[in-house]
Amino acid sequence: MAGISFYWGLGLESSLITGTIRVGIQLSILGAILQPIFTYGAKHWWIVLIYVLFMITLASFEASARSRYVFDGMIPCVFASFVISIATTSAFAFGILLEVSPFWNPQYVIPIIGMLLGNGINGVALALNTFLNAVVSDATAEIELCLAYGGTFREASALMTQQAVRVSAMPMLNSMAVMGLISIPGMMTGQILGGSNVVEAARYQMLICYLIGATAFGTILAAIVVCLYVAFDSQNHRLRLERFSKR
Known part of the structure; x- marks a missing residue:
């Protein structure tokens, strides 16, 4: 290659x-x-928590590193977006759906959260890059014009926000559209090769797909909202380009 x-x-x-x-x-x-x-x-929950936070930290660095433009506090903001989304979906999955005992069982928690983060990184990276490129460079004139005519910062950035969400969600939606018809997902393949029941493997894979979709979409939205409030003065509806620098 x-x-x-x-x-x-x-x-x-x-x-x-x-x-x-x-x-x-x-x-x-x-x-x-x-x-x-x-x-x-399995006996000490804090060990699992430390490793999960370590994974989220690395995911935050990787997702932030692909953006053309950066701002102060970008990595902590991405980290917080991942934490909120992962915590919400994981609590639902491990506490209600899977009924894992103990609920921090590393055999379930670490692989599943790893898959959620691995798929979320691409979405967040695309969202950050698309939104920041539009606001800081490509669509700056249109935004300034809208603000000059009395538009709010939300109105001025609406098209850029929608475009960033669409672009970042597209790989995930394409993957879900062909899953089971063209591609057999990795987790299901591993279970089948390991001798697990095919129907049971398919059920687990469906759960993982829904969790991946929810986590990725939630993290994308959280990251874009953070960028929105960094890029604009929400009180005076002004674009704050001085907060950004080119990598």
Whole structure:
């Protein structure tokens, strides 16, 4: 892949090589640390909490790193968006649907939250990049014109907000549309290969898909709302471009 990138002048050689190396190292480390976490985390909830917060922190850094424009406190804002969305869907899943005992059982909590975060990162990254590009660069003139004619900051940013949500939700919606018809999801594939009942595997996968959709959509909306209030003075309805810098 790196050779093809070099031949076509795509400039992705470094990213491809780095990503390939990171996958091997990260999965090796994961395999080494998960077993003790599963063993001791079943008795001590704080071990599971620390690891989940660690995962959310890394997800926040990754989602924020792909945006062309940044602002002070961007990573903590993305972190808070993930925490709110993950906490809501996880409480519903582990406390009501799965009835896990104890409810922090790491064998369930860590893999499922990992899947939720993994799918949420792309959505949040697309949302941040699309919205900030529009507000700070592409649609600045239109926003200023709307504000000058007496429009509120919500009215001035409505089209950009809608576009950011659509763009960021599109990969998730496309994936859900073909799931079970064209693609067999990873969790279901793993359970089938492990000898689990196919119907039971399908039920678990349906639950995961709904949780992924709810978590990703909730995190996307939370992140865009935060960006909206950073980009605008909500009291005076002014655009605050000085709060942003180009990466």
